[in-house]
Amino acid sequence: MMEIVGNIIIGIGLVFMAFGVLGLYKFKDFYLRLLVLAKIDTVGAITFMVGIIIRHGFSFFSLKVFLIMVLFLILNPLTAHIIARTAYLSIEGITQDQDDGRGGR
């Protein structure tokens, strides 16, 4: 019973992520694409982990997954925030990859 519920929740998480992929290709603006990382993927991954926890019941394994979930909940928005802020600060840089032409040598 628990296993079926867990599987369903994992499936929901995957569906969220699939929406994220759709968004990654559908949105034309970078900040909209960033939404994928900031919101959709976070929610998707956390739903996935909740599904795993439900599948495994109350055990040491679930505790570790819970720990990862907490870390993830803090760190993924942080990453998204940093990317968004640095991208915003360098408006010129957003249009195309700029470099001095010395890279790659």
Added chain:
Amino acid sequence: MNYEIVEIFAIALFFISLFGLITSKGVIKGIVSMIIMEIAVVMFFLSLGFQTGILPPIGAELGDNVADPLPQALMITAIIIGVAVTAINMTMLIALSRQFKTTEWDILKKKNME
């Protein structure tokens, strides 16, 4: 066929990085290719005796399908050596660009001859 398919990938990457070294215009590409080459060799070592669903050699009771622990111990050594070399290469890159104002092999060669 006397080889594993997994092994072919490592070999391919080894030669791709050799290609990168041969065509590298400057020091940076050389360093990047070197990093990739090291990882290719690591991958080759780990692919020795690979089967699908292989498990690490950790735990109280080991199953039948257990990975070989020796290449793993060796490769940890190789990886740490790789990062030490990368760190020292980076310092040399800075020192080199401070001295010569360039990091391209051709210009370096010319300036070194003077």
Added chain:
Amino acid sequence: MLANFVITPILIAVFLYVFASAKAAKIVAIIAQTAFTGLAVYLFFQVKQYGAIITSIGNYESVMGIILRADTLSTVFVALTAISFLMAALYSYNENEGKLFWFLLFVWQSLLIGIFLTRDLFNVFVLVEVAAVVVSVLIMYNRDNRSMYDGMFYLMTGIIAMQFYLFGLGYIYRLTGVLDMEVAAEILSGLDRSSLVLPYALIITGVGLKCAILPLFTWLPKAHGSPSAPTVVSALLSGVHIKSGIYLFMRVQPIFQELDASGFFLVIGTITGIAGFALAICQTDIKLLLAYSTVSQIGLIITSLSIGNEYTTTGAMYHAFNHSLFKAALFMGAGILSKVYGTRNITDIRGVFRRFPFLGCVIFLAILGITGAPLFNGSISKYFIMYGTTWYITWLLIFINLGTIIVFTKFSTMLFGRFEQKEVVVSANAKRKGETDFHHRDKTAKLRNYAESIPVNKQVAIAILGLVCFLGGIFGSEFITFLFNVEVSVDAAGYLEKTMIFAVSVVAGILIYRYVVRDNAFLKRFRAIDFGFRGTCAAMGGFFAAVLIVLGFVMN
């Protein structure tokens, strides 16, 4: 017990770096090196008396642990390393190199000893990698303009070559399931010949770069002849460090006994010898000339190792031993000269005999040694190298020796003549660098002071090396019997014949130098021949392919 030989220098180095002051470090270093040399010689006598010592670290059964082995060959090299480092410590005693220099020197010594003692293939990889980093830091020790590029080139090519080696090691592990040299050799000897080609080609590409055979030697003149590297480092690089490559070459061959690659390396070694002296003739920088001459001597050693005769193998080992002695002496002498005269250009240095008779004599002894003059150690080793070879190989070897004579004729022009102080040149140099007049005067004053008295420790170090060259010639066959446990005797008639050939080739060499080489504009064009980094990488690939094709298709 053997592990202590490797661990102790590192521990001493750490102790010196952390606790001792720079002055105390020198004294402790000299004492420790002396003690260590005594221990190494003691180990040599032990091995000679009771046979090879083989210890597994941690006494694990079978080949689970790392196995160290001290047999005659490795203990000879260990003793050589200890003696060379003692001389190096003596030489650099009065220089203000700082604690870090001594630290790196000790670590380098322990790594070399580790390479000579270990029997484990992966351990060799680790040691060689660490040694490459240590050497590149030492090359760049003065953080000068040119040595940066040289050190980086050395490090990167060395690391890439060792990746080839590691790949080959993976195949050996796959075939045999062990990493120990001798057990692997046993298992591999029962296998099909065609399955050995690939691991051999990969490993020999790595080892070949370390011992600088023909397409892969471009790093050597850069590393060994780097102008601003400390003199001791150049001397030790050409003296001992390159021997670790030769040693690995000697150790790798028996693993692949089925795969007899000696014919291939005979050709490669000969070409290396010829190319080495041909490039050395073109140089005018003292250090670069000596570095290219090292390439030529390496070619000689590889050739004689590949002939496969017992006498030639012994001769090659003895020549490797001798080469480290006289090359160290020559590099140290060149270091003193370039410091005294303020230039590294051979054409500007004249009249060493007149100004410093003692130094000139020692350098002359070393030159006689390397050219194989009678009564010197080079002659004994070259005598054995040519012993019992077919006529064309003999003549090729004589040709290589002729080249060496030409090179060192050029080198010995420094010793004669009269030196005129070219004040103008020095000041022009100084002005270009933007130094003030005051500094310049100070510098020349220092130069003169230095010129009047070469420090005693340097004289002692270089004199001992020169003396050993001479003694190694007089007691040559006894030395060989003593060092390598091979009973040989010098045939008087044959030796006389070789003496005649030497005399003829000296005359020929001097004449060729006088009328062909000197002031030849054509040769100057070859001075700057250089593959560059990309070229070296491509050469590595090409060498690898050549070994595969030759061993797999041609010599099948």
Added chain:
Amino acid sequence: MIYVLLIFWITSAILAIQARKLIRIIVYLAIFSTISAVCFFMFGAPDVAMAEVAVSSFSTVFMIVCFEKYFTLVTDVSPDAPKDLKFRYKLSKILPPVVFTLILAGLFIYFIPEGTVNTYLKDLYLERFRFDVGGENAVTSIYLGFRVYDTLFEALMLLISVVGVAHMSCRSEHEISGENFSGVTKSDSVDVYTIRIICPAMLIFGMYLVLNGHVSAGGGFQGGIAIASFFICRYLIYNVYDVRYGKIMSFEKMTFAAIALLASLFIFLGFYVQFPQIRTAYLISMNMLIAMKVSFGFIIIFYRYIAFERR
């Protein structure tokens, strides 16, 4: 499934090698090392995967700090090739090396020796490691027990690279003090608060990896790097460089000496036979010493780069 991952892996490597711009190279290299770590994981080597992840993130940081300086220094650049080059010209440039490497790879694959993997040592190790060294993790017991001699030189390698970095970076040690450098804070308050919450977790997790190295995946190196990353967070939060380099370097060397002494006492002199009851203690203390050594080394390299190589 593993093959698909390997194809991704090769693709990202090709991307990193062919990229022309430095920023792209760094991003592709990060993707590459991510995927390669997953591949190591799939090959049943979580220890190696952990080491790879930790090491690759550190080497990315090193590279970035150095490249910032690199751009300010390099002025002498060969002119870019014009963009409207003919395809044939480009092909003639790129074709010879491609053909060369293809021939090499073909020869290589032709000569691959036959036969399956010889499992002589593997069986021996898996059978004996609990009895001979102790611990539950075969990898740890190999690199701390059977092949501790290698590990010693690996630690020495890090030490040498620290010494080299310290020697080659431009300024001498006497010039170090916090005020000399005007670091530019790029992190804002959101970053700082979040990282403050996270960084104790890093320290605790590093300790966990070190202390559990002998029974589960992880060990001295991985844990040491995790502990070192705590100090990177410290830099990101406070933006200070006031690290006592000289002291840490002496500490690092003394830790190395302690590792060497402990290993030679326990393994080389054969104490592990006489006192089997302290084997676990040996493994834990060895892991802790290695972690200390590694974290000291990485802290020095990182701060050295930040303080000296930057602007």
Added chain:
Amino acid sequence: MQVPVFWILLAFMFLYLIRAIQGPTIWDRLLAMSLISVKVIVLIIAIASFYNRGYLLDYALLYSLFGFISVIFIAFFILDRTRGKK
């Protein structure tokens, strides 16, 4: 249940990789990189759950802790490079 999950995650990774290749700006590549690392964490949790080995999760923990450091530094680096062009 588990095996399809692996395939779906791999497909996501493939699509992200394409975004990393074609992404018009460098920020898209960085975004794709962090998305890939999220997928890697999820993949590893799935594998650990499949084999039911708790110690495999340590890797995911380490990865989630380390992933952001490199992202932070790369982002600041790109910011520096692009800001300098003004």
